Amino acid sequence: MEELKKELKEKIIEALNLEDMSIEDINDTDMLFEEGLGLDSIDALELIIILDKDYGIKLTDSKEGKKIFQSIETMAQYISENRTK
């Protein structure tokens, strides 16, 4: 799980162009949206693509997405339970 969290942080920094950030700057429980990392709706679409492309998970329910994308912790948990890649 720790390896997956690190991998997710690296992917998010790269895909979302968070150039001033390093993986050490993101805590596992930091909120990804709003007052946390401040990601926006376009970033949410990039996260959906990461889930699909890299882990074979297709999200169809937006309510589900809200829960999954709360933090690195929740993302890693969901991926480890549902990944097909």
Add this chain to the structure above:
Amino acid sequence: MKNNIVKYCNIKNNEVFLDGKSIFHDEEKLDFNEFIKKVYKNFEMEYPKFYKMDPLCKLAVAGSSILLDQFEEVDSEMAVILSNKSSCIDIDIVHQASISEGNEGYASPANFVYTLPNIALGEISIKYKLRSENSFFIFEDFNPDFLIDYTTSLIGLKKTNQVMCGWVEIFKNEYNAFLFIVKAEKGITFNKENLLKLI
């Protein structure tokens, strides 16, 4: 009073000029993305969204920030009229690659959102809270006659009393930004000859 160029900024050849004076120069022959990142940091723009922008938006936002941050009279009615030759082809190519089969057909939303040149206008308007007329035109070459006609008409019809306009061109690491503010105030005569000299 007639309309004059009251302030202008150029970004080209790894150098930034304000009113004709060099204010930032990078000795290393950096590519555009590295160079513009240094410009962003040097002028302390503190606008993290900058990193997510495509090259055209980065050039337009950097140029307008350097210009508008030194212009005390910016109001929300300032019109913005930009132009270039290559539209947003730079990011279009990246987008095309992202939907090609080599990338398993996944489009990148972050790239796609910039596949229109007038997004640059939106980014500037958001940053400076402008709620004014804006347009982005594509020409074969820098077209001073058109910019003079359009700007003069906007001010003459009292749609606004200040216009930021210019040329923001980038394609494959070749870039040239020339942005200027026109207003009925003391400044450089707003005519074709001067625009061709200042670009």
